[in-house]
Amino acid sequence: MHSSYVVACFLLLVTTSSTVHGQERRVTPDVPSSSSPESLSEPAPAEAFVSLSDEKTFDGWSQKGNWQIEDGAFHRAADGGPLTYDRQTVPDDFELRFDWKVSPGCNSGVYYRPGQVEYQVLDNIGSPYGENPRQAAASLFFCMAPSEDATRPVGEWNSARVLCKGTVIQHWLNGEKVLDFDYTDPKWAAMVELLTIRGGDLTGRGGKLWLQDHGHPVWFRNLRWRVIAADEELKPSPDFEPLPVVGQALAKERLRVQSMLKN
Numbered sequence: 001m002h003s004s005y006v007v008a009c010f011l012l013l014v015t016t017s018s019t020v021h022g023q024e025r026r027v028t029p030d031v032p033s034s035s036s037p038e039s040l041s042e043p044a045p046a047e048a049f050v051s052l053s054d055e056k057t058f059d060g061w062s063q064k065g066n067w068q069i070e071d072g073a074f075h076r077a078a079d080g081g082p083l084t085y086d087r088q089t090v091p092d093d094f095e096l097r098f099d100w101k102v103s104p105g106c107n108s109g110v111y112y113r114p115g116q117v118e119y120q121v122l123d124n125i126g127s128p129y130g131e132n133p134r135q136a137a138a139s140l141f142f143c144m145a146p147s148e149d150a151t152r153p154v155g156e157w158n159s160a161r162v163l164c165k166g167t168v169i170q171h172w173l174n175g176e177k178v179l180d181f182d183y184t185d186p187k188w189a190a191m192v193e194l195l196t197i198r199g200g201d202l203t204g205r206g207g208k209l210w211l212q213d214h215g216h217p218v219w220f221r222n223l224r225w226r227v228i229a230a231d232e233e234l235k236p237s238p239d240f241e242p243l244p245v246v247g248q249a250l251a252k253e254r255l256r257v258q259s260m261l262k263n
Contacts, residue, residue: 114207116200
């Protein structure tokens with residue numbers, strides 16, 4: 001089978017998955033509340049979390065000197081690479097919480113599983129990445145778009161949560177559950193394949209947590225996590241609908257996918 005035919009079929013699948021009833025339109029569906037039976041309905045107590053920073057030093061973290069501590073927050077102040085948590089690998093089933101703040105045009109992210117598995121941190125308005133919902137803030141970058149843009153203005157703090165148990169992944173932003181899916185569900189196969197083409201693998205486990213240096217000032221604080229117990233259920237909401245990728249953003253994504261598949 002010719003590679004051009006494979007590319008065409010794949011891009012058709014992604015395009016079909018990025019439309020709503022045949023129309024390319026941006027929608028903001030209802031997002032289930034945290035009290036939904038599909039989610040971990042009872043918020044974990046603060047004492048269940050392990051803090052990943054003492055807010056004064058880089059104890060437990062490694063970097064190349066380009067990160068600073070500013071008012072208790074990690075601040076990417078210059079070029080040099082990521083800030084990596086070395087004390088422990090990310091648990092298989094976990095809840096991660098953190099706050100983030102961006103500078104104008106900022107692109108960054110929090111990587112929580114091996115490879116290209118990233119909670120995207122972005123100035124949705126000032127960064128060119130913001131035109132594509134699969135690259136917007138709180139997306140699973142180059143895989144799954146959030147259901148809405150719940151970001152606060154540049155310079156303000158945003159609160160985030162990542163929950164992973166088994167094959168279910170949730171991203172939260174400012175109290176809203178904006179991403180909620182099971183990556184083994186066939187209806188999300190095209191999105192998962194996008195990440196695979198980029199080099200990501202959602203089945204990976206045992207990686208380190210790291211904060212991306214993508215060339216812009218960015219801040220993180222209040223990083224903490226907990227292990228999700230075996231008897232806690234995490235079920236994806238059947239109502240989750242990611243924002244569609246349309247217009248020029250979709251055209252650019254197609255070109256990028258074609259380039260990746262040729263390499």
